[in-house]
Amino acid sequence: MSLDAVLARIDDTLPEAMERLFGLMRIPSISTDPAYREDCAKAADWLAKDLESLGFDASARKTPGHPMVVGHAGGAGKHLLFYGHYDVQPVDPLSQWKTPPFEPAIEDTPNGKVIRGRGSSDDKGQLMTFIEACRAWKAVHGTLPGKITVFLEGEEESGSPSLIPFMHENAGELTAEIALICDTSMVSPGVPSIAGQLRGMLKDEFTLHGPKIDLHSGHYGGPGLNPLREIAKIVASFHDPETGRVAVEGFYDGVHEVPPALLEQWNNTGFDEKDYLTSVGYTVPHGEQGYSTLEQQWSRPTLEINGLWGGYQGAGSKTVIPAEAHCKITCRLVGDMDPDDLREKIRAHVAARLPVDARVTWDSDLEGSPAAVMNTDRPEFAAAKRALSDEWDREAVIVGMGGSIPIAGFFKEILGMDAMLIGFANDDDAIHSPNEKYDVKSFHKGIRSWARILAALNE
Amino acid sequence: MSLDAVLARIDDTLPEAMERLFGLMRIPSISTDPAYREDCAKAADWLAKDLESLGFDASARKTPGHPMVVGHAGGAGKHLLFYGHYDVQPVDPLSQWKTPPFEPAIEDTPNGKVIRGRGSSDDKGQLMTFIEACRAWKAVHGTLPGKITVFLEGEEESGSPSLIPFMHENAGELTAEIALICDTSMVSPGVPSIAGQLRGMLKDEFTLHGPKIDLHSGHYGGPGLNPLREIAKIVASFHDPETGRVAVEGFYDGVHEVPPALLEQWNNTGFDEKDYLTSVGYTVPHGEQGYSTLEQQWSRPTLEINGLWGGYQGAGSKTVIPAEAHCKITCRLVGDMDPDDLREKIRAHVAARLPVDARVTWDSDLEGSPAAVMNTDRPEFAAAKRALSDEWDREAVIVGMGGSIPIAGFFKEILGMDAMLIGFANDDDAIHSPNEKYDVKSFHKGIRSWARILAALNE
Secondary structure, eight states: OOHHHHHHHHHHTHHHHHHHHHHHHTSOOBTTSGGGHHHHHHHHHHHHHHHHHTTOEEEEEOOSSSOEEEEEEOOSSOEEEEEEEOOBOOOOSGGGOSSOTTSOEEEEETTEEEEESTTTTTTHHHHHHHHHHHHHHHHHHSSOSSEEEEEEESOGGGTOTTHHHHHHHTHHHHOOSEEEEOOOBOSBTTBOEEEEEEOEEEEEEEEEEOSSSOEEHHHHTTTSOOHHHHHHHHHHHTBOTTTOOBOSTTTTTTOOOOOHHHHHHHTTSOOOHHHHHHTTTOSSOOSSTTSOHHHHHHTSOEEEEEEEEEEOOSSSOOOEEOSEEEEEEEEEEOTTOOHHHHHHHHHHHHHTTOOTTOEEEEOSOOOEEOOEEOOTTSHHHHHHHHHHHHHHTSOOEEEEESSOOHHHHHHHHHHOOOEEEEOOBOGGGOTTSTTOEEEHHHHHHHHHHHHHHHHHHTO | OOHHHHHHHHHHTHHHHHHHHHHHHTSOOBTTSGGGHHHHHHHHHHHHHHHHHTTOEEEEEOOSSSOEEEEEEOOSSOEEEEEEEOOBOOOOSGGGOSSOTTSOEEEEETTEEEEESTTTTTTHHHHHHHHHHHHHHHHHHSSOSSEEEEEEESOGGGTOTTHHHHHHHTHHHHOOSEEEEOOOBOSBTTBOEEEEEEOEEEEEEEEEEOSSSOEEHHHHTTTSOOHHHHHHHHHHHTBOTTTOOBOSTTTTTTOOOOOHHHHHHHTTSOOOHHHHHHTTTOSSOOSSTTSOHHHHHHTSOEEEEEEEEEEOOSSSOOOEEOSEEEEEEEEEEOTTOOHHHHHHHHHHHHHTTOOTTOEEEEOSOOOEEOOEEOOTTSHHHHHHHHHHHHHHTSOOEEEEESSOOHHHHHHHHHHOOOEEEEOOBOGGGOTTSTTOEEEHHHHHHHHHHHHHHHHHHTO
């Protein structure tokens, strides 16, 4: 079956492919916010219908949370599972968006044309690269290469509460020979990358309670314990100010140093540390001393504060000592760090630092997932590497990833299936931030890449 | 002129007086929030009309901010100026109010009947004690004792930006022999108190800026500087964790120890330290070591965090490293502390602790005022003490105050006029907090107190 005709078809129909992506992006499928529940269902239906139009036996399946989209096509040949997610991050602070987040548009920039809008990169634009490759293949050949199952989630940005039960209940139809995941970045622009390891994630949130009620700082300013001061002290205690290391006792249990051979590979990925930092306003890496920026990002664990608040935030001034203060935490895990064990250590660290007359409560609904390390010796990695190298005119590389994509670990654990994480995002895509974008080049060459990978895996 | 008839009239018409107060409380005159601008004007008009009905030549005078209400009545006799404020604090967190903040109601409590609602104590309920005393006097005698000027402000809770220019422009009509201010508490329930010193106030607010945009903690968690961590370190650095002292260099310049004789008076004010602390959930005083709760509140300066925020505060989790973090500060000043000098010291403290790749911006619109110490040797203090002692069957006391009422300093500085601060609030009134209340007893005996004081000052 000719690959050239498929690639030509992709080139010829790019405008239509972008129009379809825009249709999906216009649906504000923010999974973490209950206000957008119906929009998540709408996005799932949109995708199920689109897959049906390509000959997939597809449907949006109900869960206690947002629906899963599952579709099957083809019969003979290698069975591949493709995973992506149709939900997106919240858009705040909205005021910092130059264009409305759910009104996608093509924009000319000094670095080429980009698709602007929430989800353009994470993950609607990325998942559509695979679907568009299937569409072109089907249009040219009337069928797809091998057997393909598409599995699209709507809770990736909100902790995937329904994912594990759904995988257990539907293990039979979801288990393929290998999984393909399109939710990652290229290590540097134009350098095709397959992720060999991903950091895990632990989420937690606490409230520090002080006085019974908000107090007036004229009356209690002095004798009164102020939760904002106390929470600041606790947050400040999480890191060693000299070394940048996390100061929670036992935090680094299960962390391993990167083997020198792998480190050397990482040093030859074309990653431009200076540009990576300066593009967002940094001049130096701010993590653990003694580790490069890539190591800090790919192979070292973190304890990050994602939200910190309490007291008066409005216009003007309010002389209040608030009754409580709040802190949202995420940790990135590596190696054999155990999320459940770590959660206890962090909570013990906070408990040990509570002053008299303060107490702490923890949000019990936040989950954790360990780091994932892939079996990169499988022949599919070599085939995908070759296909990517052909498309991008540059040797593809096996890299680490700083982000957490727990699905890769679950595929292995629950379905006994390895995964290849191949994505075309760039580090300046501003995912999770205002003004998210996806390069038109990523979208176009991403579609072409999948067409080549499908061919290579079915050779 | 008979005082007894006035007091009897006050007792007989208490329900009507409360109804009038409720009318004023129903106007949400939150001065710090521009959304309530018209409500502030409405409250000013309400008061001007009410004063007119008592024979005052009264009007709401325009300012660049909220209106001032000025009214004159009487002719011969001692000229007194009465000051209060009709604006109120914001009501957030609204969810913690048991009744709507602007729907006043009488409530039975284990400690007696209270008036519930924003402004019941601070300062609508308090200022109406004086106006109701005038009303009763006028009803009984057809005229007021001496000459009275009423001066009501609408910006006390938002830094009084129009106050100083207005006082300069209207110095002639505002200057009396002595000022009466009703905006303070009794040192303990049933103990009538005249404030001899008040703390000053410095307000400031800063934003700590880190990366150019919000970042994804999977990509930049590790190498990325997190403004929330950095602001927590700075907030934690403001105090010495061992002594509770403010650690800003030179902070205590101009602070004097309280003379032993005054300290002894304070120790005999009936102040119940244990109840003061436990009523709000504390078991120990949390301020500077070596000072009693009263000293910490009345005679020691503070640096308090009133608001601290940044990152994601919504439901669920967001793996963000935010571009900025914010902190609202107020300091309470004592003795000869200079607000302008102190502002520079605090800003220098923050600047010295900024890490590379972070910068700070300061809100430039926030003001400061020094502490105020009254001349308590004037005969009016003795007269007022006697009147209060008669009403409350308990020796009135000269106390300190932890709050900041800059007007007292301005009366001295701009109009050369001493002030007597006499109020009937209680420490559990929850002013500036949800569920603010004013004891019906405070309101009733407050009105009676002013009737007695007016008589005593005109003897």
